[in-house]
Amino acid sequence: TVVALEGCKDETLLFGSCYMPHDGEAPQTELRKLVETAARKKHAxxxxxxxxxxxTVWGSADINDRGESLFTYILQSSLEIANRGEEPTYVGPTSKNVLDLTLYTSRHVMVQEWEVLSTPSFSDHRYISFQVIFRSKNKLTSFRNPKNTNWDLYRDILSKTPMIPRKYKSHVALEKGVELFATTLVKAFKRSCPPTRNKRKVKPPWVHVVVSISRP
Incomplete structure (x- = not known):
């Protein structure tokens, strides 16, 4: 499900809700098409x-095949992961884990103050709260200061990220491996060094969003 918030100067912010069945591919075709459409039309x-x-990159206690597949797609796409910490988003009768992700494109939008709420949701999935800052295309003032990088987090992300395959049988496979490695370094840096906004008199518009991801 997708809704569009339209602003001035033909700017559009898309909000999507996506369920990935445990017996289906991760991510599924619908999400891939949504990301491709947003990129083509330059929508946030x-x-x-x-x-x-x-x-483990988004806080799960372990890594499974679906997680590796989804993480590889995120690295190769324009998506960023907003999740912070290891607080479980799913609490069932026999297990708990981080199964819910908040993903966003860094084009003209920032997702901040992501957290799992303790408010009862009457579901096995918990409420998630975050702030969305939607910036005008001509007022893009955020930047990353390498001096503020959390290098411990950077090394931790890389140590928990499987870089496979480690052996390459062709030049094509080697080039893909190099591309994945470089993309992983960039993603780790972006997560370890959050963007900072310049101080300006005019504040960018923002929306506080509380999202509940649950199933009957």
Whole structure:
């Protein structure tokens, strides 16, 4: 499900809700098409998803095949992961884990103050709260200061990220491996060094969003 918020100067912010069945591919075709459409039309995009995928990068206790598949797609796409910490988003009768992801494109949008709420949701999935800052195309003032990088987090992300395959049988496979490695370094840096906004008299418009991802 996708809704569009239209602003001035033909700017559009898309909010998507996506469920990934545990017996289907991660991500599924619908999400891929949504990301491709947003990129083609230069729309900002925020997606909340019950991914049913495990990966330590977004706080899960372990890594499974679905998690590796989804994380590889995120690295190769324009998506960023808003999740912070290891607080479980799913609490079931026999297990708990981080299964819900908040993904966004860094084009003209920032997702901040992401957290799992303790408010009862009457579901096995918990409420997630975050702020969305939607910036005008001609007022893009955020930047990353390498001096503020959390290098411990950077090294931790890389140590928990599987870089496979480690052996390459062709030049094509080697080039793909190099591309994945470089993209992983960039993603780790972006997560370890959050963007900072310049101080300006005019504040960018923002929306506070509380999202609940749950199933009956």
């Amino acid at each position: 995009l925020v997606v909340g998803t019950d991914a049913n995928a495990h990966h």
